[in-house]
Amino acid sequence: MRKLRKLRAQSLVEYIIFLAVIVLAAIVMQVYVRRGLQGRYAEVVDFATTKAQAPRQYEPANKQEDFKVTQSTDAKERIGSAGAINRTIVKDEVTRKGEIKEW
Numbered sequence: 001m002r003k004l005r006k007l008r009a010q011s012l013v014e015y016i017i018f019l020a021v022i023v024l025a026a027i028v029m030q031v032y033v034r035r036g037l038q039g040r041y042a043e044v045v046d047f048a049t050t051k052a053q054a055p056r057q058y059e060p061a062n063k064q065e066d067f068k069v070t071q072s073t074d075a076k077e078r079i080g081s082a083g084a085i086n087r088t089i090v091k092d093e094v095t096r097k098g099e100i101k102e103w
Helices: 002-050
Strands: 063-079 085-102
Touching: none
Parallel strands: none
Antiparallel strands: 063 085
16 A cells, blocks of 8 residues: 555656646747747748838838927926925926938
8 A cells, every 4th residue: 555655656746747847848949939930920021021012110220310309397386384395387398390201
């Protein structure tokens, strides 16, 4: 009877180790599968932009932005008891004017 219990515990440990090896292999393979899929997506995009003459994807390096940004803020301040300052923002505006040029 003791030998049967010992064998059961040993087989349980073997199952746990086997499961850990399978999970570890799946985690390691995830990197390679992801890189393979990204490579396929890149091939499709390259084909679409060169052969099928689809518009190019947005690339910040291929654009030149010329913008002027201005900000104006109006606030009211009130000094309260014990020198506490209460500040209320009445108006806060940010304007952006300009253009984006494609190279």
